[in-house]
Amino acid sequence: MSLAGLGKSVYEDAVKAWILSRLTQWGYGTEAATVMSGFIELAPAFGVAAAIIVVLYWYIKKEFEAAYLVFDRKLHRPAGEDGFYQACLVVRNTSPTEKLLNCRCEIVELRDHEGELVETHIGLRTKNQAGKAVQGRFNLDQGAEKEIPLFDINQSSDDETLGVINADGRELKLPYGIYTAKIRAYGDRGIADELTVSLNTSNCDFIVCSKPSILHRGVER
Known part of the structure; x- marks a missing residue:
């Protein structure tokens, strides 16, 4: 002054x-x-x-x-053993000072290798919500992360089906193949983050797609 x-x-x-x-x-x-x-x-x-x-x-x-709830773009090969694998994404709270409340994730669109729409608006849950009565919504501390399971791949089974993990308890089974999922993460503030991933059940290839319609063009694995 x-x-x-x-x-x-x-x-x-x-x-x-x-x-x-x-x-x-x-x-x-x-x-x-x-x-x-x-x-x-x-x-x-x-x-x-x-x-x-x-x-x-x-x-x-x-x-x-700003998007405060964001996906980790560095995908890892689906983890598992004995022919059973699970593909997961990781979401992170980018704010160093504010806790996010009432967050959720969903598969907005799920398409097969021909680009045909298989399912829409599949609510997802966190990994630690498995078996709990209430699933889907979660809180996330400052700078914290949570795993979001997407698909179950059971190569030891004779029926060769891909399981889509959801928060509604529905049994979503699909035949083996290549699938593309557009996924969104919603925090209680900021805009939603969006990610498109492709999964090949034959070799467990799990990638981030640069373009949803071109499955073989991946940006990061």
């Missing part, structure tokens, strides 16, 4: 006097020069106000457009 007061005093005493003299030299009368210098005196205040509005606008815009 002291620096602001000093700057204001310098502006009023020195700069304003210089502006008045210049306006008078340019042919403006004393009264007109005084009025014009008064408007010019307001310029710094308007400039600072405009800068504050712009900064607030971009800060609020960034807050609304």
Whole structure:
């Protein structure tokens, strides 16, 4: 505040006097020069106000457009043994200070290798919700992660089916093949994060797709 007061005093005493003299030299009368210098005196205040509005606008815009619950793009090969594997995603709370409440994940679209729609809006659960009566919604501490199971692959079984893990307790079984799933993660604030993954049951190839319609183009494994 002291620096602001000093700057204001310098502006009023020195700069304003210089502006008045210049306006008078340019042919403006004393009264007109005084009025014009008064408007010019307001310029710094308007400039600072405009800068504050712009900064607030971009800060609020960034807050609304940020995704706080995000997927880990570094997928790992489905884990398991004895011919039974489970493909999982990991979601993370990116905020170092705020806990996320009432989060959820879902498979928005599940398609086969020909791009045909198999199922939509499959609610998912976390790994530690298995066997619990209430599934799907979860909280996530600051900087914490949770595993989200997607598919069960049972290569030791004769029926060769792919199980889709869901929070509704439905038994979703699909024949072996290549499937693409568009998945979203919703936090209690920020925009939803979206990820498209492809799973090949023959070799357990689990990848992030650059384009959902082109299964062989993966960005990260």
